[in-house]
């Protein structure tokens with residue numbers, strides 16, 4: 286007899302982005318050159334002053350358990366960031382620091398959701414949302430959006446999806462995987478529905494500093510009075526400071542929720558790494574020119590990628606307002622034979638692109654939106670150039 290997997294985990298879908306990345310790594314280990322645009326990870330090294338803060342923390346003996354919900358200095362710095370950047374007043378006791386924003390989301394779902402509660406999630410959505418909601422016993426209610434509307438969920442569409450079981454809306458702005466950035470009017474209309482229907486919001490704002498062109502980031506709780514107590518903001522250092530491996534994310538929430546999430550964390554994981562917390566503190570309180578430098582590089586790559594997609598016959602994409610992804614439409618190639626293999630869906634497209642051309646991407650179906658492919662442009666221009674040359678060759682191989 287073997288140990289059985291629990292019923293709840295039998296239904297768990299592994300992360301498609303990490304799975305594609307693992308496949309790419311496997312090919313690399315066989316000696317192949319692989320162009321990996323699958324994972325949402327800045328290619329920059331963590332800025333030196335942040336690494337130094339980690340080293341100094343170790344030397345200074347910050348290598349012990351901390352308060353489970355994070356060191357007070359970091360909580361204070363996070364609260365101050367939201368005051369300085371967005372004019373929002375938070376007490377440090379409303380901050381919970383976790384092992385990455387992914388862990389923050391887990392804490393939120395397990396702290397606030399009961400079985401069969403509904404959470405409205407506009408699609409395409411980040412792969413983890415639906416799985417984590419299901420793990421908590423609640424139900425993700427997926428609202429499709431259209432490329433022609435820049436993948437934005439309208440307030441009217443949101444309102445139509447609300448049922449007596451609806452508890453919250455999960456809004457990722459700027460969006461992974463589409464790069465959509467909502468403007469303040471669109472967000473205000475959504476906020477009005479939230480208030481009218483007495484709902485709550487999880488505002489995943491992890492890409493708040495990565496916004497391009499005329500787009501402006503608006504933090505959800507700033508939209509009207511009363512929203513702050515209905516919103517749990519999620520953010521972290523992974524994307525803004527190229528700190529994916531350090532694993533530091535956080536929430537800003539009403540005090541009661543923060544206290545419970547801290548208690549949950551004290552039983553599940555204890556504190557996030559003490560060293561990483563000191564590095565994150567240096568990231569938030571130190572010089573910010575590294576953020577501007579990385580944004581400039583991302584902007585150049587984003588413009589390059591937009592040009593390349595426009596130049597490939599049959600591919601389209603909507604404007605990439607923020608984050609570092611392009612979600613391009615491959616519907617013109619479904620039902621066609623590429624490199625001798627018939628392609629019927631985005632998963633086959635991505636697998637064949639990886640096998641035939643060694644370019645790793647992620648299928649739209651993983652984000653709840655068939656007919657699209659996500660590419661992360663958090664890679665050097667040389668890699669992007671080679672990858673898009675290969676993507677062009679692939680789609681022209683009919």
Ligand SMILES: Cc1ncc(COP(=O)(O)O)c(C=O)c1O
Pocket residue numbers: 325384385386387388411457460461489491520521522523529533534
């Ligand atoms: C929308 C979104 N939220 C949260 C995360 C989690 O980030 P981390 O756990 O590295 O802080 C990611 C990472 O890909 C993301 O894209």
